[in-house]
Amino acid sequence: MRRETLALLAVFAVLALVPVLAELTGQTSWTRLVGQALIYGMAAASLNFILGYGGMISFGHATFFGIGGYVVGILYFHFDEGTRFLGIIPGTGQMLLTLPAAILVSGLAAALVGALSLRTGGVQFIMITLAFAQMFFFLFISLKTYGGEDGVMVRRTNSLPGLNMRDKATLYWVILVVAAGYYLFLRQLVRSSFGQIIAGIRQNERRMTAMGVATYRYKLAAFILSGMGAGLAGALMVNFLRFASPDMLHWTRSGELMVMVILGGVGTLAGPFVGAAALTIIETLLSRLTEHWMLPVGVLLLAVVLLSRGGLMALIARMTGGRGK
Amino acid sequence: MILLTEQLLNGLQYGVTLFLLAAGLTLIFGIMGVINLAHGAFYMAGAFAASWVAIQTGSFWGGLLAGLLVSGLIGVLVEVGVIRRLYARDHLDQVLATFALILILNQGTVLIFGRQPLFSSMPEIFSGSVEILPGLPYPVYRLFVIVVGLTVAAGLYLLINRTRIGMLVRAGATNREMVRALGVDIRRLYTTVFGLGALLAGLAGVMASPIVSVQVGMGDEIILATFVVVVIGGVGSVKGAFVAGLLLGLADTMLRAFLPSLLAQVMSGPEAQALGTGISSMGIYLMMAIVLLLRPRGLFAAQG
Amino acid sequence: MSRVLEIAGLVKSFGGLTATDHVSLTVESGEIHALIGPNGAGKSTLINQICGELAPSAGRIHLAGQDITRLRADERVALGLGRTFQITSLLEDMTVRQNLGLAVQVREGRNFAFFDNVARRREIWDETDAALAETALGPRAGVLVADLSHGEKKQLELLMALARRPRLLLLDEPMAGLGHLESQQMIETLAAARTGCAMLLVEHDMEAVFALADRISVLVYGRIIAVGKADEIRANPEVREAYLGEEEA
Numbered sequence: 001m002r003r004e005t006l007a008l009l010a011v012f013a014v015l016a017l018v019p020v021l022a023e024l025t026g027q028t029s030w031t032r033l034v035g036q037a038l039i040y041g042m043a044a045a046s047l048n049f050i051l052g053y054g055g056m057i058s059f060g061h062a063t064f065f066g067i068g069g070y071v072v073g074i075l076y077f078h079f080d081e082g083t084r085f086l087g088i089i090p091g092t093g094q095m096l097l098t099l100p101a102a103i104l105v106s107g108l109a110a111a112l113v114g115a116l117s118l119r120t121g122g123v124q125f126i127m128i129t130l131a132f133a134q135m136f137f138f139l140f141i142s143l144k145t146y147g148g149e150d151g152v153m154v155r156r157t158n159s160l161p162g163l164n165m166r167d168k169a170t171l172y173w174v175i176l177v178v179a180a181g182y183y184l185f186l187r188q189l190v191r192s193s194f195g196q197i198i199a200g201i202r203q204n205e206r207r208m209t210a211m212g213v214a215t216y217r218y219k220l221a222a223f224i225l226s227g228m229g230a231g232l233a234g235a236l237m238v239n240f241l242r243f244a245s246p247d248m249l250h251w252t253r254s255g256e257l258m259v260m261v262i263l264g265g266v267g268t269l270a271g272p273f274v275g276a277a278a279l280t281i282i283e284t285l286l287s288r289l290t291e292h293w294m295l296p297v298g299v300l301l302l303a304v305v306l307l308s309r310g311g312l313m314a315l316i317a318r319m320t321g322g323r324g325k
Numbered sequence: 326m327i328l329l330t331e332q333l334l335n336g337l338q339y340g341v342t343l344f345l346l347a348a349g350l351t352l353i354f355g356i357m358g359v360i361n362l363a364h365g366a367f368y369m370a371g372a373f374a375a376s377w378v379a380i381q382t383g384s385f386w387g388g389l390l391a392g393l394l395v396s397g398l399i400g401v402l403v404e405v406g407v408i409r410r411l412y413a414r415d416h417l418d419q420v421l422a423t424f425a426l427i428l429i430l431n432q433g434t435v436l437i438f439g440r441q442p443l444f445s446s447m448p449e450i451f452s453g454s455v456e457i458l459p460g461l462p463y464p465v466y467r468l469f470v471i472v473v474g475l476t477v478a479a480g481l482y483l484l485i486n487r488t489r490i491g492m493l494v495r496a497g498a499t500n501r502e503m504v505r506a507l508g509v510d511i512r513r514l515y516t517t518v519f520g521l522g523a524l525l526a527g528l529a530g531v532m533a534s535p536i537v538s539v540q541v542g543m544g545d546e547i548i549l550a551t552f553v554v555v556v557i558g559g560v561g562s563v564k565g566a567f568v569a570g571l572l573l574g575l576a577d578t579m580l581r582a583f584l585p586s587l588l589a590q591v592m593s594g595p596e597a598q599a600l601g602t603g604i605s606s607m608g609i610y611l612m613m614a615i616v617l618l619l620r621p622r623g624l625f626a627a628q629g
Numbered sequence: 630m631s632r633v634l635e636i637a638g639l640v641k642s643f644g645g646l647t648a649t650d651h652v653s654l655t656v657e658s659g660e661i662h663a664l665i666g667p668n669g670a671g672k673s674t675l676i677n678q679i680c681g682e683l684a685p686s687a688g689r690i691h692l693a694g695q696d697i698t699r700l701r702a703d704e705r706v707a708l709g710l711g712r713t714f715q716i717t718s719l720l721e722d723m724t725v726r727q728n729l730g731l732a733v734q735v736r737e738g739r740n741f742a743f744f745d746n747v748a749r750r751r752e753i754w755d756e757t758d759a760a761l762a763e764t765a766l767g768p769r770a771g772v773l774v775a776d777l778s779h780g781e782k783k784q785l786e787l788l789m790a791l792a793r794r795p796r797l798l799l800l801d802e803p804m805a806g807l808g809h810l811e812s813q814q815m816i817e818t819l820a821a822a823r824t825g826c827a828m829l830l831v832e833h834d835m836e837a838v839f840a841l842a843d844r845i846s847v848l849v850y851g852r853i854i855a856v857g858k859a860d861e862i863r864a865n866p867e868v869r870e871a872y873l874g875e876e877e878a
Contacts, residue, residue, distance in 0.1 A: 192742055196734060
């Protein structure tokens with residue numbers, strides 16, 4: 001077996017043992033922490049696909065994270081009430097239905113935002129993605145039916161046939177399996193013919209056009225795929241935390257996702273997961289020590305951006321003697 | 326009619342505030358090519374310094390001076406310490422570094438002043454109202470803010486069109502390389518422009534301090550609207566920032582004032598209120614999206 | 630002989646300035662047609678209109694009989710219009726082999742495949758390796774483009790354009806910045822490639838122009854003042870005055 005495969009299996013095994021170890025040592029909050037880090041890792045990895053591999057600096061990625069979450073929340077709300085969404089779509093609490101629905105809806109939203117935003121570039125692209133994110137943010141705030149600013153509660157985690165999803169450890173393992181699957185999906189995507197075109201567009205869009213590539217189409221496809229990934233992560237998060245709120249779509253959340261990508265290492269597969277874990281753990285540990293935890297996080301981020309190139313993944317690569325990207 | 330005039334003036338006041346913030350930001354964008362998310366922190370710094378000094382000394386004017394000094398100083402420090410290293414970096418690094426600055430400056434402010442909002446009073450001579458239309462008393466202070474904003478706009482116009490530094494600024498916003506080629510001390514020009522931008526943002530904060538609650542995070546809310554102004558006006562164009570600032574200030578205020586009651590005529594009260602507020606908050610972003618789709622470089626694009 | 634490129638009455642004005650002034654020009658199949666002219670004559674503006682980076686104010690451009698005046702740049706490439714850039718434009722973070730491989734991949738299609746592995750697409754890499762082996766770039770296949778010399782980048786760019794198997798190749802100053810030896814190599818490469826496609830060659834290097842071109846058009850102040858074979862152009866008094874005279878001075 002190749003070294004990379006071995007490393008991935010080892011990491012997966014360790015992560016799978018987290019609930020058991022947490023139970024044994026009495027540190028049960030670790031399961032929650034690592035689960036959250038895995039979900040943010042997926043969201044950050046989906047952003048990294050357009051940001052790191054595709055060179056599109058989207059400042060509104062939390063939108064799709066939040067939309068995915070709201071799909072779960074709204075479907076549960078109607079399931080609970082026995083009503084229909086817009087009088088047509090019945091609610092559900094089945095994960096096999098809610099996750100695909102979340103992926104689909106966030107993909108549609110990404111198609112809309114991407115189709116318009118990708119007509120611009122540079123600073124304007126950053127700002128227009130931010131503008132769309134704000135629009136969705138205020139849209140969800142104004143939906144009184146679904147709790148407005150407070151968001152919507154999901155009193156029971158979505159169910160999966162044959163599993164007791166109310167058990168925290170079971171839910172954690174489901175999240176781990178989905179996250180691992182998503183990691184493998186991204187790895188495949190980066191190696192594919194499509195991934196190669198995307199990498200080319202990041203490096204030199206004019207050259208790709210001169211080669212006969214209609215770059216807009218490829219960028220849009222990447223944007224949609226990325227939004228779908230964020231939607232999936234958001235759907236898991238709402239299952240995990242059992243509520244969806246506009247806070248998931250706030251622009252600082254988009255900023256945090258970018259921070260995770262940069263912290264871990266732009267344009268690497270594992271980087272966003274490492275960055276998400278680092279940020280989640282740092283935040284949790286620091287917030288136990290001081291209410292001013294944002295200050296050291298800000299300093300750390302500033303130091304990473306100004307001083308290091310390549311984030312934590314480059315550091316790990318240097319330490320293990322491998323080569324960084 | 327009375328209500329409309331009042332809201333028009335409110336919109337104008339919000340508009341000049343946006344302009345004060347956007348003028349600096351658009352120059353920093355246009356000349357140095359830096360996206361500074363932390364520009365709202367200068368607004369917050371100005372407001373905090375002014376309120377604190379005004380509360381301590383009882384003098385609004387002392388507060389004004391303190392607010393300008395502190396915001397300008399922080400601006401220069403931030404430029405020399407951080408922004409200077411970002412000129413050659415890509416937008417992603419700039420966004421993240423200045424996002425980090427927001428965290429640092431916000432928490433720094435919490436450390437110094439705590440989480441409780443500060444409330445300062447406005448100067449005696451501006452505390453009353455004046456009847457500008459029969460039956461419409463309007464706070465003098467708000468009129469004062471409008472006058473200050475318009476005066477600064479006129480001053481900036483003269484500075485940019487009539488002075489040597491203004492000439493460099495104009496040249497820089499259109500063609501960065503050219504200014505470099507002219508052998509100008511770029512570093513000093515950049516620090517000056519950045520400091521001036523921070524000062525204007527600080528002035529906006531000072532002006533707002535008696536009429537809004539001065540608290541941590543106040544800069545984050547207004548900075549997004551400011552970015553919308555900059556992008557709609559055209560990156561690098563002070564004239565664009567002025568036009569777009571007033572336009573957005575008016576549009577935003579009008580939507581918030583009248584949309585909920587318009588909606589209430591077709592749906593139930595509380596829902597109309599929530600939806601109206603939501604849609605009016607979306608208004609400026611919707612305007613920006615439309616402008617960018619029609620004119621990808623904004624209304625008064627400086628860079629060709 | 631069929632006509633590969635036909636430009637008719639092309640006009641481009643920027644405000645009051647007419648950068649392209651009713652230019653008409655043809656390139657026949659198998660022909661190398663050189664476009665020469667002093668700096669500021671409007672060569673780049675003309676090239677950019679043919680490529681689709683600038684929209685003309687008036688006039689028509691036909692590629693192999695098809696009107697491409699309103700098509701996007703990438704659509705023109707798909708119809709058989711290849712180009713090289715005056716300042717080389719490549720994928721700097723990729724190796725020579727990856728750059729050429731990507732050009733082959735784009736031509737081969739299946740670019741929306743999410744679940745294949747590009748490293749295992751034999752048809753791409755066989756062709757890439759064979760093409761590289763025939764050139765001086767063969768031993769440099771694994772080198773990052775950012776580490777190539779200027780001449781090597783020009784070579785690679787030409788290979789990438791040819792990989793598309795274009796009907797017409799637009800060459801924007803392929804000799805610019807090359808040493809004498811490299812220029813000789815480039816002339817040989819172009820001469821070898823002419824059997825495959827027609828070329829519109831914009832070039833300052835007169836040695837290269839006279840060595841390669843079947844016909845020469847002279848562009849001055851946005852207008853074509855003369856078209857003809859090398860001897861006719863050399864003998865044309867108007868050209869001598871407007872252009873060659875300048876060179877000799």
